Amino acid sequence: MELRAKREIMDQMAIKRALTRIAHEVIERNKGVENLAVVGIRRRGGPLAQRLAQKIEEIEGIKIPVGILDITLYRDDLTTLASQPMLHRTEVDFDINDMVIVLVDDVLYTGRTVRAAMDALIDLGRPKSIQLAVLIDRGHRELPIKSDFTGKNVPTSKNEIISVMVTEIDGQDGVHINEHLDQ
Amino acid sequence: MNFERRKDLLGLKDLGREEIDLILNTAEPMKDILKRDMKKAPALRGKAMVTVFYEASTRTRTSFEIAGKYLSADTVNLAVSTSSVQKGESLRDTIKTIEVMGFDLMVIRHSMSGTPHYLARNTKMSIINAGDGANEHPTQALLDLYTIREKKGTLEGLKVAIVGDILHSRVARSNIYGLTKFGCEIRVVGPSTLIPPEVEKMGVKSYYSLDKALDGVDVVNVLRLQKERQETALFPSMEEYANLYMIGREGLKRAKEDVLVLHPGPMNRGVEISSEIADGSQSLINEQVTNGVAIRMALLFLMMGGARDDEVAS
Numbered sequence: 447m448e449l450r451a452k453r454e455i456m457d458q459m460a461i462k463r464a465l466t467r468i469a470h471e472v473i474e475r476n477k478g479v480e481n482l483a484v485v486g487i488r489r490r491g492g493p494l495a496q497r498l499a500q501k502i503e504e505i506e507g508i509k510i511p512v513g514i515l516d517i518t519l520y521r522d523d524l525t526t527l528a529s530q531p532m533l534h535r536t537e538v539d540f541d542i543n544d545m546v547i548v549l550v551d552d553v554l555y556t557g558r559t560v561r562a563a564m565d566a567l568i569d570l571g572r573p574k575s576i577q578l579a580v581l582i583d584r585g586h587r588e589l590p591i592k593s594d595f596t597g598k599n600v601p602t603s604k605n606e607i608i609s610v611m612v613t614e615i616d617g618q619d620g621v622h623i624n625e626h627l628d629q
Numbered sequence: 630m631n632f633e634r635r636k637d638l639l640g641l642k643d644l645g646r647e648e649i650d651l652i653l654n655t656a657e658p659m660k661d662i663l664k665r666d667m668k669k670a671p672a673l674r675g676k677a678m679v680t681v682f683y684e685a686s687t688r689t690r691t692s693f694e695i696a697g698k699y700l701s702a703d704t705v706n707l708a709v710s711t712s713s714v715q716k717g718e719s720l721r722d723t724i725k726t727i728e729v730m731g732f733d734l735m736v737i738r739h740s741m742s743g744t745p746h747y748l749a750r751n752t753k754m755s756i757i758n759a760g761d762g763a764n765e766h767p768t769q770a771l772l773d774l775y776t777i778r779e780k781k782g783t784l785e786g787l788k789v790a791i792v793g794d795i796l797h798s799r800v801a802r803s804n805i806y807g808l809t810k811f812g813c814e815i816r817v818v819g820p821s822t823l824i825p826p827e828v829e830k831m832g833v834k835s836y837y838s839l840d841k842a843l844d845g846v847d848v849v850n851v852l853r854l855q856k857e858r859q860e861t862a863l864f865p866s867m868e869e870y871a872n873l874y875m876i877g878r879e880g881l882k883r884a885k886e887d888v889l890v891l892h893p894g895p896m897n898r899g900v901e902i903s904s905e906i907a908d909g910s911q912s913l914i915n916e917q918v919t920n921g922v923a924i925r926m927a928l929l930f931l932m933m934g935g936a937r938d939d940e941v942a943s
Contacts, residue, residue, distance in 0.1 A: 516658060518672075519670040519671065519672040519700070519930070520670065520671060520672070524672060524934055525675070529634075530633070530634050530651075530931065531934065532655075533654075533655045533658050533659075533927075533930065534658060535657055535658045535661060536658060536661060565671070569665070569667045569669070569670065570665065570667070571666075
């Protein structure tokens with residue numbers, strides 16, 4: 447599948463500013479950080495969750511728990527996948543019962559990943575509430591899901607691909623729009 | 630790395646090292662699920678599996694069944710002793726009947742080597758070998774590898790002694806196939822009548838002296854002495870066997886201080902292993918059973934957790 451690079455929509459500074467704003471919004475919405483935890487969805491939600499927790503700590507001076515969720519076992523497209531899905535560990539080493547959980551992902555698109563993540567989370571306990579923070583909302587929802595905290599709204603066509611890069615995984619920060627050539 | 634979904638698991642002989650790593654890595658998150666309050670994930674919802682055991686089993690059959698249930702598959706056990714097999718139905722007809730009920734995967738244990746291979750060629754269902762004669766018992770070896778890797782951090786270059794009835798042991802064969810792929814030094818030890826001469830062709834070294842075989846090893850895998858074989862006079866008596874080959878405190882002193890002791894079960898206490906060692910701090914026997922569930926969950930997910938090639942719309 448060939449891709450054509452179209453343009454960069456966020457650079458390192460823009461991502462940093464977005465996360466700083468989201469950190470403030472999370473604290474404001476929840477009137478502090480009591481019983482608050484951040485859980486990233488593998489893969490790129492993981493590092494973003496770490497950074498968000500770090501920002502929150504810088505602002506409030508309180509360390510909050512961070513976890514990583516692997517949603518492979520909860521996907522709704524397992525029976526149609528041709529290639530072998532890779533399973534990784536879920537690393538949520540704290541009790542989520544009665545916590546306010548902020549789920550973090552890089553891109554919100556159909557909403558199916560978030561649906562799977564909520565099911566995966568609820569199998570770990572019964573949080574008081576679940577909120578959603580995403581770096582990019584690109585539209586085209588297929589489920590009744592919306593984000594509570596959004597880095598940037600990016601209207602896209604379905605031919606386009608949003609590619610988020612984070613230093614921890616990709617060696618650099620940035621968000622790009624690419625386009626399928628064969629469609 | 631990308632892997633094709635595997636239809637059958639028949640033995641470790643024809644599994645590559647990368648694929649063994651994939652199975653062991655997939656078992657890690659599965660083990661996490663076993664430790665949760667909520668021990669169920671929806672990955673295999675709508676899939677069906679059947680266990681068919683023509684030989685006795687406690688842990689293997691039960692652990693396959695619970696592994697399937699933890700992943701939301703429907704699991705059925707065909708009790709061979711009360712089935713139409715007793716009315717003389719052939720294996721092939723039994724399997725065909727099961728297939729047309731819509732099962733996706735069958736776990737089979739049979740006293741005849743090669744039975745799972747024969748079935749795999751004659752059915753669309755996935756087949757997992759849960760022990761075929763004296764040939765292979767791949768899921769036991771995978772859980773042994775997992776248990777060793779979890780404790781030692783790696784399998785690379787370990788010295789492993791496999792003790793007892795090597796001749797009749799499918800556990801030994803599968804372990805040898807698996808461990809040699811990771812560059813382990815493998816020693817097999819037992820009475821000369823229970824060590825087949827060809828075994829050294831599999832890349833292992835034979836010993837008849839327990840003391841020499843245990844010298845400096847990282848792992849001792851103790852096999853069950855198959856009492857039913859005693860009539861064939863391959864060894865004089867259980868007492869004699871225990872005197873020479875039982876794993877006890879004295880003998881283990883020759884091994885490394887942090888030696889791990891494995892046994893696939895069921896144990897003959899006081900014959901191939903002393904109770905002191907079986908229940909001692911070096912013993913991983915209970916850990917093996919837990920890991921067996923995780924390994925089987927991993928395999929079921931890898932083999933059933935998605936569409937097969939013939940089902941994917943092109």
